[in-house]
Amino acid sequence: MxxxxxxxxxxxxxxxxxxxxxxxxxxxxxxxxxxxxxxxxxxxxxxxxxxxxxxxxxxxxxxxxxxxxxxxxxxxxxxxxxxxxxxxxxxxxxxxxxxxxxxxxxxxxxxxxxxxxxxxxxxxxxxxxxxxxxxxxxFRLVQPVQYRKRFLVKSLQKLISISIEDIGYFYFEELTFFKTFDNKAYVVDYTLDEIEAMVDPETFSEPAVHISFPYKVFRELRITLVTDFL
The missing domain is CATH 3.40.50.2300 (Response regulator)
Incomplete structure (x- = not known):
């Protein structure tokens, strides 16, 4: 075996x-x-x-x-x-x-x-x-929730790991994407609702409106989660 x-x-x-x-x-x-x-x-x-x-x-x-x-x-x-x-x-x-x-x-x-x-x-x-x-x-044990720190994505036929600290925002346009601070876009195999559950809610501020996008801003990481693409 x-x-x-x-x-x-x-x-x-x-x-x-x-x-x-x-x-x-x-x-x-x-x-x-x-x-x-x-x-x-x-x-x-x-x-x-x-x-x-x-x-x-x-x-x-x-x-x-x-x-x-x-x-x-x-x-x-x-x-x-x-x-x-x-x-x-x-x-x-x-x-x-x-x-x-x-x-x-x-x-x-x-x-x-x-x-x-x-x-x-x-x-x-x-x-x-x-x-x-x-x-x-x-398995019902009380354990601290572990939030996502990285996302695995495909780039040029390879898999690369992107730190959440490098992500500018997530958005939906037929597929779910995120864009990094260096303006590169990647597809992720999750819905926006799933992504919101994966990241630490303590880093979110209240929803606001910015350039016609309802969004939530990460206070510490300055990451924007687009919750609805208009």
Whole structure:
């Protein structure tokens, strides 16, 4: 059983490898990546593993971006400190969602779930909505919300990561775009409502009108979110 680990904390990688060796001695860790861009490059250059153990919050964004931008046949086990991403995880090819610190019994159960499902339809690994609902209920922990700090976008056939501090404003014109302070425009795969939920509301001022655009201005980052294109 081949495994790829996506994790940007060295200590977490070390602990995960040790736990994995205990619960699945036959597992082979093919590689370890620590960012969205490095993970995409690794998956483009190597045979896909049986399982990907992936943290969600990485230095250059959320690991969901990897699987939205690349077709991956591997089964996914997400590992994170926060429970609010569970529904997004199960929309992907995920068989489990573990909270940090990862417990040995939980990782063993996730690996055993993979073994039971192997040889069947991997895309139907979690198909019962009752299973998802039960898992979500089990993850009800009070955790601070983590707001988006970067956006992964395509530029000249490559994926680049843009810091939110470099973004001037978001707007909608058939597709959703943002424009950076150096006047470059990029398409993002989110609605304006979704973007508004991703960014820290503490940085918003009250809506105002400027050049015929209703907008909200980031007080600290001076970022404008266009909420309606007239």
């Amino acid at each position: 081949n495994i790829l680990i996506i994790e940007d904390e060295e200590l977490a990688v070390t602990k995960l490898k040790k736990t994995l060796a205990d619960v699945a001695p036959d597992a082979i860790v093919m590689g370890v990546t620590d960012s969205i861009s490095a993970s995409i490059q690794w998956l483009e250059e190597n045979p896909h593993p049986d399982i990907i153990l992936s943290d969600i919050e990485l230095t250059d964004g959320q690991s969901f971006e990897i699987f939205r931008n690349l077709t991956v046949e591997s089964m996914l086990i997400f590992i994170t400190s926060y429970d609010e991403y569970a529904m997004q995880a199960f929309k992907l090819n995920s068989i489990d969602y573990l909270l940090k610190p990862v417990q040995k019994d939980e990782l063993r159960a996730a690996i055993e779930k993979y073994r039971r499902l192997y040889g069947h339809s991997k895309t139907n690994a979690v198909s019962d909505s009752k299973d998802i609902e039960q898992l979500l209920r089990s």
